[in-house]
Amino acid sequence: MLGRSFGRLPWPRGLRARLLTACVVIAVVSVASTAWLTTRSTSEHLKDSVQRTLETDSEIYNDLLIYSMNHPDWGKVDDAVAKLARKTGRRIVLTDEHQNVIVDSARLQGRRGGPLPDRPAAVLDPFNPLGLAFDQFTNDDEELVTSVSDAAPPALSKPTPAEKRERRKLADQAMACLEKKGYTGVESTSEPGAKPYIYVEEESEAAFEAQTTCGNDDALQAPWASEIAWYRRIADATVACMGQLGVTGKVVMDPDIGYPLAEPPEDDAGSAVWEKCGRTAERAAWDPFVTDPARLYLGERNQQGLSFREAGSGRTLAAAGLVAAFAVVLTLLAARRILRPVEALTVAAQRMEAGDLSQRVADDGRDELGRLAHAFNSMADALAANEEQRRRLATDVAHELRTPLANIRGYVEAAQDGVTPTDPALLASLHEEAVLLQRLVDDLQTLSLAEAGRLPLHPDTVDVADLAAQVVAAFRVTADAGSVALAAKVEALDGSLEVRADPLRLRQVVGNLVANALRYTPAGGTVTVRAARDSREGDVVLAVEDTGSGIAADHLPHVFDRFWRADESRTRGTGGSGLGLAICHQLVEAQGGTITVASTLGEGSTFTIRLPAHSAQMAQTRPSPGRTRPDS
Numbered sequence: 001m002l003g004r005s006f007g008r009l010p011w012p013r014g015l016r017a018r019l020l021t022a023c024v025v026i027a028v029v030s031v032a033s034t035a036w037l038t039t040r041s042t043s044e045h046l047k048d049s050v051q052r053t054l055e056t057d058s059e060i061y062n063d064l065l066i067y068s069m070n071h072p073d074w075g076k077v078d079d080a081v082a083k084l085a086r087k088t089g090r091r092i093v094l095t096d097e098h099q100n101v102i103v104d105s106a107r108l109q110g111r112r113g114g115p116l117p118d119r120p121a122a123v124l125d126p127f128n129p130l131g132l133a134f135d136q137f138t139n140d141d142e143e144l145v146t147s148v149s150d151a152a153p154p155a156l157s158k159p160t161p162a163e164k165r166e167r168r169k170l171a172d173q174a175m176a177c178l179e180k181k182g183y184t185g186v187e188s189t190s191e192p193g194a195k196p197y198i199y200v201e202e203e204s205e206a207a208f209e210a211q212t213t214c215g216n217d218d219a220l221q222a223p224w225a226s227e228i229a230w231y232r233r234i235a236d237a238t239v240a241c242m243g244q245l246g247v248t249g250k251v252v253m254d255p256d257i258g259y260p261l262a263e264p265p266e267d268d269a270g271s272a273v274w275e276k277c278g279r280t281a282e283r284a285a286w287d288p289f290v291t292d293p294a295r296l297y298l299g300e301r302n303q304q305g306l307s308f309r310e311a312g313s314g315r316t317l318a319a320a321g322l323v324a325a326f327a328v329v330l331t332l333l334a335a336r337r338i339l340r341p342v343e344a345l346t347v348a349a350q351r352m353e354a355g356d357l358s359q360r361v362a363d364d365g366r367d368e369l370g371r372l373a374h375a376f377n378s379m380a381d382a383l384a385a386n387e388e389q390r391r392r393l394a395t396d397v398a399h400e401l402r403t404p405l406a407n408i409r410g411y412v413e414a415a416q417d418g419v420t421p422t423d424p425a426l427l428a429s430l431h432e433e434a435v436l437l438q439r440l441v442d443d444l445q446t447l448s449l450a451e452a453g454r455l456p457l458h459p460d461t462v463d464v465a466d467l468a469a470q471v472v473a474a475f476r477v478t479a480d481a482g483s484v485a486l487a488a489k490v491e492a493l494d495g496s497l498e499v500r501a502d503p504l505r506l507r508q509v510v511g512n513l514v515a516n517a518l519r520y521t522p523a524g525g526t527v528t529v530r531a532a533r534d535s536r537e538g539d540v541v542l543a544v545e546d547t548g549s550g551i552a553a554d555h556l557p558h559v560f561d562r563f564w565r566a567d568e569s570r571t572r573g574t575g576g577s578g579l580g581l582a583i584c585h586q587l588v589e590a591q592g593g594t595i596t597v598a599s600t601l602g603e604g605s606t607f608t609i610r611l612p613a614h615s616a617q618m619a620q621t622r623p624s625p626g627r628t629r630p631d632s
Contacts, residue, residue, distance in 0.1 A: 020331045027327040056088045057298055061122050064094070068291040069126045074102045082108045091299025094124070102294060113299065120295040127283060127290075153289040159224045170216050171196040177214030183207055185214075195221050222258050231259040234281045238262035241277035242270075249274065341369045345376055357384045404433040446583055455590055457502040464497040464540050464611075465490040468529045471510045475518060483523035486514075491532040499540050499611045501591045509584045509595075510542065513607045516580065517546035521604075533613070542609040551599040559597050560585040 067080055074094065081092050085105035091113055094102040106113030159167070171187060175198060178185040188197040198215050200207045223231075235251045239262050242249040247270045252263045264274045341361070348359040360380060363373035411430055414420035449455040472488040479486035490497065499506075510529065517527045525547040532541050551559065562582045588595040588609055599605035 020328065020335070023327040023331040024324060027324045031323055056090060057121060060084050060088060060090065060092060060298065061124070061296065064296065065124055065126070065129050068124050068294070071291055072289055074291050074294060078103055078108060081105050085109065091297075093297040093299070094294045095120075095297070096292065096294060099295075106299070116297045117299075121298045122296045123293055124291075124296055125293040126286070127279075153230070153286070157224060157227050157230075159226070163224055167196055167220060170219050171198055174198040174214045174216050174220070178210055181210045181214065183210050197221065228259065230285070231261065234278075234285050235260045235262045237281035237284060238274070238277045241280055242273055245273050245277070247273045338369065341373060345373065348376065348380075352380065352383070357387060401437065404437045407433045408437075444579065455586075457505060457590060459500050459502055459591070461498050462501050462503045462506060464499060464531045464542055467503065467507055467510065468531045468542065471507060471514055472529055474511065475514050478515075478518055479527065482518060482521070484518055484521050485526040486518070486529075487526070488529045488531070490530075497531055497533060497540050499613060501593075501611060505587045505591065509587050509609065510544065512580045512584050513544040517544055517548060517605070517607075521546045521548035525604075534610070538613050540611045540613055542611070543606055545604065545606045547604040550601040550603050550605055551597070552601050556597060556599060560595070 063080065063084060064077070067077060068074075071077075077094065081094070081103050082105060084090075085092050085108070090105075092103075092105040093113065093116060094104075095116075096102060104113050175185040175187075178198070178200060183200045183202065185198045186201055188199065197217070197220060198211070200211045232251065239249040239251055242262070247265060249262050249265070251260050253259075254261050262274065262278065264271050344361050348361050351359045357380060360377050361373045363370055363377055408430055411420065411426055411433075415422050415426060420426055446455065468488040468490060472486055475486060514527060514529065521527055526545075527547075528545045530541075530543045530545065533539070534541055560581050562579060584607075585595055588611075591611065593609055593611040595607065595609050597605060597607050
């Protein structure tokens with residue numbers, strides 16, 4: 001229903017109104033689309049901003065937590081906080097449990113930071129790093145830890161020179177073992193004091209088995225003596241604490257990790273005491289190496305964000321009005337520019353419709369209207385030329401029919417009046433004129449069918465060499481009567497000269513060309529029919545050369561026009577109806593070929609027919625040696 005109602009809406013009929021309406025609609029749609037896109041982009045920008053803020057807060061928290069795990073106090077945290085503040089653009093404040101400020105990035109930058117938020121963003125506690133729900137962090141050794149209790153302090157986790165040499169020896173033995181088994185070992189790290197780990201990059205069961213056999217993982221990854229002492233200290237403190245609380249404990253060596261641990265009791269009450277004492281011992285042991293817990297406050301970014309106010313909608317409406325006004329003015333100017341040549345074209349077309357074919361319009365522009373004007377002028381030229389050709393055709397046809405009809409009428413009236421006896425001579429004259437009329441009508445019909453593309457053709461394989469010989473033989477008597485030397489010369493060194501064409505129509509073309517050549521060649525001259533193959537393009541070329549009177553240069557473009565003859569007096573003694581060459585042109589083109597003429601006045605003319613070869617395969621399967629036909 002909506003589509004039908006919209007289809008019945010009145011649409012402006014004038015070009016100016018249509019352009020104006022279209023531009024206004026486009027402007028309104030553009031403004032609406034821009035507003036929608038701006039709103040959507042703003043929403044996405046805010047979402048991305050929130051995401052970036054969360055990522056920035058996480059980065060600040062993680063960096064400061066790692067600092068707390070690797071420093072005994074917050075005394076040197078100023079540089080780290082200043083660097084993070086410059087990188088993230090956030091105000092960073094650290095305070096202790098009593099709200100005493102440890103460091104404020106605003107003060108480091110010489111600004112007043114203002115009051116702190118009511119609640120901290122997170123609590124930096126090396127023993128409970130879960131303030132922002134992140135449970136894994138990276139220490140200076142790039143090992144994932146959940147709290148400082150998962151590793152010994154870096155300052156104490158150092159091997160002795162003897163331990164280094166022993167691990168180096170084990171690593172070299174593992175590498176040599178893998179090399180014997182045909183694998184190349186890779187050492188995971190070469191940092192000073194790190195435990196070497198040997199593995200094979202190839203992923204296969206055999207490679208894994210070789211790595212397990214040669215790796216010596218237990219020996220290579222065994223804790224240093226300093227680490228064992230660290231964990232023994234914690235285990236002893238845990239057992240002592242348990243004893244003070246009435247629970248008996250003992251220190252055992254964990255076979256899996258190689259560390260001494262306080263063995264947990266089997267009963268629940270003893271396990272609770274063991275867990276409490278273990279945390280107390282760890283905190284006491286780590287206290288000299290990590291900071292005290294601190295509260296982290298984060299301020300807003302220094303840059304200004306987007307603000308939305310009621311005035312924004314007014315500005316949008318004002319911008320929409322300006323765009324619409326600009327579109328209206330631009331449309332009126334464009335319509336004026338367009339309508340001027342359109343109105344000129346309309347007037348010229350109306351006058352042409354009334355019969356005035358001399359109308360033309362200015363086509364000096366290079367835009368679409370200029371091309372339209374040029375096309376209009378070309379159409380007018382073509383119509384005028386066609387009209388002139390039609391008139392000339394009617395005149396030529398009337399002229400060609402008038403002479404034989406006048407002769408027939410004269411003979412008949414003379415016979416009726418008894419002036420001329422009705423004898424065989426009169427009948428022969430009447431028959432000659434009737435044949436001439438029939439030939440003219442047939443030529444006109446053939447030409448019109450060929451030009452319309454409706455001339456029936458019967459293509460077949462034609463040997464041009466044989467066809468040239470047949471035409472020469474047919475015109476031998478005429479040539480001898482005029483004392484003209486007629487010959488056929490054929491050159492086919494690379495195969496036969498076969499083409500796909502209508503043999504009767506092709507012979508008609510060649511015969512017409514030979515007849516014209518004999519007509520315009522004086523006694524003692526020569527007419528040669530040449531047949532050959534173009535070595536570059538492979539086409540078959542058939543040429544009729546004569547040493548006759550030739551054709552003037554200004555006449556050459558009109559040789560294939562209808563009713564054209566070199567003798568403008570149009571006497572029977574110097575030519576036929578003027579349709580022969582036009583028919584030849586249409587017949588050759590209808591069979592996929594071309595016909596051209598080259599002539600020099602007083603020296604002769606050459607008509608050249610070029611036809612595509614029948615096929616390369618036929619030329620190869622039916623080879624013909626090079627031959628030259630003598631005068632036939």
